[in-house]
Amino acid sequence: MRQADSVWVHWFAVLTAFATFVLIIAGALVVGHDAGLSVPDWPLSYGSLMPPMEGGIFYEHGHRMIAALVGALTIALAIWLWQRDARRWVRILGVIAVVAVITQAVLGGITVLYLLPVPVRIFHASLAQLFFCITLGLALFTSRAWAADSAADDRGFPGLRLLSCAATCAVFIQLILGAALRHGALGLMPHIAWAAAVAVLVIWMGYVALARLPRSETHLRWFSGSAIFLVILQLGLGYGSYYTRLVTRDASQPDQAMIHVTTTHVAVGAALLGASLLTTLLAFRRLRHRSEVVSFNRGAQKTAA
Amino acid sequence: MRSTCRFFVPALLALSLMGCGSKPPAEETSSTAPAAAPAAAPVDPATAAEITGTVSFEGQAPSRVRIRMDAVPACTEASKEPVFSEEVVVNDNKTLRDVFVYVKDGLGNRTFPVPATSAVLDQKGCWYRPHVLGLMTGQKLNVKNSDPTNHNVHPIPTQNREWNESQPPQAADLAKDFARPEVMIPVKCNVHPWMKAYIGVVPHPFFAVTDEQGSFSLQGLPPGDYTIEAWQEKYGTQEQKITVGPKESKAITFTYKG
Numbered sequence: 001m002r003q004a005d006s007v008w009v010h011w012f013a014v015l016t017a018f019a020t021f022v023l024i025i026a027g028a029l030v031v032g033h034d035a036g037l038s039v040p041d042w043p044l045s046y047g048s049l050m051p052p053m054e055g056g057i058f059y060e061h062g063h064r065m066i067a068a069l070v071g072a073l074t075i076a077l078a079i080w081l082w083q084r085d086a087r088r089w090v091r092i093l094g095v096i097a098v099v100a101v102i103t104q105a106v107l108g109g110i111t112v113l114y115l116l117p118v119p120v121r122i123f124h125a126s127l128a129q130l131f132f133c134i135t136l137g138l139a140l141f142t143s144r145a146w147a148a149d150s151a152a153d154d155r156g157f158p159g160l161r162l163l164s165c166a167a168t169c170a171v172f173i174q175l176i177l178g179a180a181l182r183h184g185a186l187g188l189m190p191h192i193a194w195a196a197a198v199a200v201l202v203i204w205m206g207y208v209a210l211a212r213l214p215r216s217e218t219h220l221r222w223f224s225g226s227a228i229f230l231v232i233l234q235l236g237l238g239y240g241s242y243y244t245r246l247v248t249r250d251a252s253q254p255d256q257a258m259i260h261v262t263t264t265h266v267a268v269g270a271a272l273l274g275a276s277l278l279t280t281l282l283a284f285r286r287l288r289h290r291s292e293v294v295s296f297n298r299g300a301q302k303t304a305a
Numbered sequence: 306m307r308s309t310c311r312f313f314v315p316a317l318l319a320l321s322l323m324g325c326g327s328k329p330p331a332e333e334t335s336s337t338a339p340a341a342a343p344a345a346a347p348v349d350p351a352t353a354a355e356i357t358g359t360v361s362f363e364g365q366a367p368s369r370v371r372i373r374m375d376a377v378p379a380c381t382e383a384s385k386e387p388v389f390s391e392e393v394v395v396n397d398n399k400t401l402r403d404v405f406v407y408v409k410d411g412l413g414n415r416t417f418p419v420p421a422t423s424a425v426l427d428q429k430g431c432w433y434r435p436h437v438l439g440l441m442t443g444q445k446l447n448v449k450n451s452d453p454t455n456h457n458v459h460p461i462p463t464q465n466r467e468w469n470e471s472q473p474p475q476a477a478d479l480a481k482d483f484a485r486p487e488v489m490i491p492v493k494c495n496v497h498p499w500m501k502a503y504i505g506v507v508p509h510p511f512f513a514v515t516d517e518q519g520s521f522s523l524q525g526l527p528p529g530d531y532t533i534e535a536w537q538e539k540y541g542t543q544e545q546k547i548t549v550g551p552k553e554s555k556a557i558t559f560t561y562k563g
Contacts, residue, residue, distance in 0.1 A: 038495035040457050040469045052455060055377045055496040115459075115467050250539075252370050252390040253499035 364563030400519020411531035
């Protein structure tokens with residue numbers, strides 16, 4: 001890929017990831033406003049492409065419109081990567097993104113047509129986060145940060161690679177538990193209990209990155225530091241979501257404060273997953289594992305001998 | 306990658322099937338011809354009894370929450386006066402409105418003809434009118450849209466088939482029925498999430514909804530021993546047992562405490 005192309009495809013991938021983040025927020029607003037079934041038909045809305053945008057229709061059809069935009073961006077990105085990126089695995093990841101976004105659209109349709117079946121809603125919410133991870137990955141893989149040579153060693157135990165991987169998996173599981181809670185499949189306790197594990201892993205990951213990595217590892221330090229901030233914010237938002245839901249449980253209509261807090265909780269959850277994922281991917285890309293350093297040194301000694 | 310696919314594809318299919326299979330079994334709807342009703346055991350008018358009564362309320366009446374329709378101009382224009390939640394409506398005489406009262410038990414295997422007249426649920430001023438209504442199984446329900454805005458009509462039964470249909474302004478009435486008894490079926494509009502109604506579906510005509518005086522009347526009952534149940538949206542259900550003889554009229558009172 002030429003340098004100019006590389007820059008543009010990277011920013012296009014960033015745009016796709018950002019649009020996906022907005023889509024996740026739009027989805028959370030649909031749930032918050034209890035508007036999931038305000039448009040009973042699919043793929044059209046009230047038999048048209050543009051129904052009157054009022055009440056719950058604004059949120060549900062708005063969600064569909066943003067989803068259509070994300071779908072178009074994803075297909076365009078995949079075609080661009082297929083034509084211009086030399087790395088086969090990146091091209092395949094672009095195709096996987098297209099398959100994921102189409103699957104997500106079909107799940108959205110099933111959700112509407114089958115009147116919100118809970119397992120499908122949870123799967124829809126979880127695949128949204130997974131798709132966000134794919135778009136973030138594509139943005140990273142097309143960036144200069146990914147192309148730069150590796151620098152630092154992954155010293156100490158556990159290493160940042162292991163910790164960040166564990167933290168990312170923990171955050172993803174927590175998002176599934178959150179979706180299960182929000183859609184009534186699970187109670188509150190699994191989500192609260194797992195939040196403790198997530199907080200420990202993410203803060204540990206951030207501490208290790210900030211304490212052990214040199215200042216030259218700007219991206220890694222920034223993403224992991226952001227993850228610490230986000231997980232603390234997320235704990236507060238989690239309490240806020242619980243409290244606002246509790247005090248408004250008998251309300252005649254969805255409470256605006258509850259909608260804002262719970263939607264922000266979903267958005268920060270996605271941002272936390274993104275920060276953890278980017279830390280993980282960069283850690284595996286840029287840090288050399290201790291065993292690799294040892295074997296390299298042994299190899300060097302043999303060569304010298 | 307291959308192992309991922311081995312997990313992912315069956316998981317997707319399984320989840321989809323679980324979701325699709327979670328609904329009650331399909332049943333006859335208004336679009337199909339109803340089955341012939343079994344012969345009704347006649348009630349002798351000469352011996353028919355009556356149960357009347359009131360639903361009273363004790364304690365401090367909860368303040369009624371004002372519904373905010375500001376986000377939808379069509380609704381604020383259609384409802385000029387402030388609209389308040391009808392979850393608990395305490396009448397001036399300390400009785401409750403919109404309580405569904407019906408014969409829960411005591412009719413045995415008697416069957417009753419389905420009324421030829423339809424019950425009506427209107428959407429007017431972005432509000433369901435009435436808030437609570439009763440139907441016999443198989444009786445037609447006409448859902449009207451008298452508003453200049455779109456609604457979706459979404460009953461959420463547990464014993465009947467769930468459905469969700471859009472109804473634009475000036476659209477034809479939706480004609481529906483419910484095949485199985487169910488007390489109560491919540492109905493909601495997701496476009497305007499404050500819109501809620503409740504439908505009681507019973508296999509006989511002995512049901513009523515309390516009025517502005519908190520009173521009800523169950524007329525034309527065959528003499529016998531009955532269990533009468535009252536359902537209120539916030540406070541739940543209460544039961545009373547009562548025996549009525551030929552041509553007898555008895556009164557009962559249900560009391561809910563706030």
